[in-house]
Structures are given as structure tokens and as C-alpha cells.
Amino acid sequence: MLSWFFADACRLETARERRIVAWSGLAPDFDVLAYAGAIVYYQLDKDMAFEKVWSVVHHRYTHGIAFILLTGIVAWLLARGPNRARVALLAIAASALHNFLDVVAGGPTWPIYPVWPLSDFGWTANWSWTLADWPNHVVLFGCLVATILYARIAGRSPVEVFGDRADRWFADVAQQKAATAPAAGGRRIVVRALIWIAVILLVVAAFAPLGFNLG
């Protein structure tokens, strides 16, 4: 979400360009696929998958200068038109930002490896707050609210990363365009209630993995 807001703040005008930068911001966490694969490999034994794969792999290969540059090259290849170099540069910036946020807000036990494969030196700060700490809750909640506001006012949102149709649907929901549809009054209220229940459940689902540690 943050990368999409970053892309829009940098005045990227096409959905494709914003999408490339947004996915570039998320790209370092593609190593989560290794964890998913390990869970399958170890027959759903999450502890084994964590010990053998996740604790070794996470942040090591995709959180450093080499992967950031690779992200920039891929972004340049995917971008079209005269803005290619700018999109690639913003993709590099978004990927670097991800690394910085992991240093300060990923917890002291998850270092990044800035110059892997040249060195296995891991970098983090001992004061780095963990995923469950309140600053991350504030940022996440702020992004969720901003997503709804953006969709409602500007007619687009970070949902754009999943495609134009998904974004259009979300913007219509946020703008409550369903209210103009020729449906019966009672049915409209039910549909609206269901949509808001779904939104609340999504917010709860987003916060649940963080553990609700507000202390």
C-alpha cells in the first residue's frame, strides 16, 4: 500500500506505472514463497519450516543492494513509453524504502543483508520495533483509512495493484455508487451492511497476525 501511495505521490500518471512501483516495493518479501514451499515440503510442520527455511532465508537474498538493482532492471523492462527510466528509478527507491522500513520496524531479530552475496553481514537496530508494536499498527491503520478515502475522493486506490477492474469495483463501493442502482431499499441496506462487515473483517484479518500488542 505504502509503495502505491509513494508512486502516486510521485505523480505517475498511468495505472501500469503505479502498479510496477507498488509491486517493486513489495518485491523484497517475495522470499515468503520459500516459507510457503517449506511448509508444503515439511508436510505442514510450521515449526520445522520456520527453523530450516524461514529463519535462514528471510531477508537474506532479497533484502540488499543486489536485489534492489534487479528490481530496477525488471521495472525498466516492464515499463512502457518515455517514463521507463523514471519508473525504474522509483521502483529502486520503493525497494530501498522497504529495506529501510525493515531495519527500523522489522524487529532486531530480523536483520537485512545489504551487500549479500559479497558479505553475510546483517544490519538492523537493537531498538527496532517489532511487527506487533504500536507504530506498525498506526501505519497499517493509516494506510487502510487512506485507501478508503483515496478511493472515495480520487476514484482510485492501492487496490489498483490487483487490476483496473478490482480498483474500479473498490472505488464504486467506497463512493457508494451501489446506492444509485435500482434495487429495493431493504436490499440496498443489506448489501451495504455486508460490504462494511467485509471491510471490518478484512481490517481485523490484517491486524490479527500482528498479535494486537498495543502495549
Added chain:
Amino acid sequence: MKPAYAIAGGVLALSVAASAFLALAWPFVVSADRDDPVFRILAIATLIAFFAALIALCAFRIRERS
């Protein structure tokens, strides 16, 4: 609105450059001490500057569209 937009854009660019430096170069160029108070101050200042500039620029974008 244009000067404010330019200032926010400049702050955003600077904070992104600073965040890249702090994450990728700081331990090699300045100090690898994980308790370094200077790093802590700079990192939090960079974070605040980034979010402030991002919020300002997104607000400008929304205003353009509304």
C-alpha cells in the same frame, strides 16, 4: 500550492535518499553499532519526514482530482 508541492517533493526525495543510505550504506560508511544513538535519531527523523511528505503529496493529489 506549487511551492508547497515542490517543498514536499523535495522532502520526499531527500527522505528516500536518506533511508537508502541508512539501510544500505550506514553500517559500512559510518558505524555498524546497532545501538548508535545518532543512527536512531536520523532514522526516526527520516521516517517522520517521509510520512509527512507522503501525506502532503497525497493530499495535493486528492485535491487535484476532487
